[in-house]
Amino acid sequence: MASDDALGSLGLQGLQGASTGAHALSLPADAYGNDPQLEVMWAMKAYNHAEVYFNLISSVDPKFLKLTKMDDDIYKIFRDTFKDLDIKKMNPDDLKSDEMKEVWRPFCNQFQGLIEDFNYGTLLRLDCERDYTEENTIFATRAQFFAVEIARNKEGCNDVVFTSKSPKCES
Structure with a gap:
């Protein structure tokens, strides 16, 4: 599955990795510096949201x-x-x-x-x-x-x- 590969490339495997990623994204921004892994997780979440939304407006009036x-x-x-x-x-x-x-x-x-x-x-x-x-x-x-x-x-x-x-x- 593509998202598993992407999570794996971040060192986040399976459900536990997704949970860890979700927790990391819920922390306040000042808890981090410019962490490249965090930036990739934010980008993935934003891309997934965009993809879901576009599929939605493509299939529902x-x-x-x-x-x-x-x-x-x-x-x-x-x-x-x-x-x-x-x-x-x-x-x-x-x-x-x-x-x-x-x-x-x-x-x-x-x-x-x-x-x-x-x-x-x-x-x-x-x-x-x-x-x-x-x-x-x-x-x-x-x-x-x-x-x-x-x-x-x-x-x-x-x-x-x-x-x-x-x-x-x-x-």
């Missing part, structure tokens, strides 16, 4: 998905805060410029305690019509991911992924 118990609230607050943000094709500056960081920070912080791991690192597609690739992916917080992807689902932006991956009916 995104407008019917609920990503959190608070989807409607997150969407309303997101669109009140970011009225004109183009979520279909995002620019890295939409998330990472100094100006936008000042808007995103209070937006994300209001979800502390409401969204589990609200500031956890997650992969976000820049162009919602394309898959996760190195050029089409940016590192974002979980709160940013939920806000953008909930909006994409509600506004029909992810429909193209669903329709392109759905089996075609033959007449």
Whole structure:
């Protein structure tokens, strides 16, 4: 199994290794320096989350998905805060410029305690019509991911992924 091989390459074998890895990822960031094994585990977890999410929007009509118990609230607050943000094709500056960081920070912080791991690192597609690739992916917080992807689902932006991956009916 590929994940067992990846865990093995980190020195984490089987269920005990996965448990050790999960425990390590749950500790506060200041408990570590720049540990390369930890960075690989974070990257693997973020990649696995992205893969699961893309498979989900590929197989279920995104407008019917609920990503959190608070989807409607997150969407309303997101669109009140970011009225004109183009979520279909995002620019890295939409998330990472100094100006936008000042808007995103209070937006994300209001979800502390409401969204589990609200500031956890997650992969976000820049162009919602394309898959996760190195050029089409940016590192974002979980709160940013939920806000953008909930909006994409509600506004029909992810429909193209669903329709392109759905089996075609033959007449």
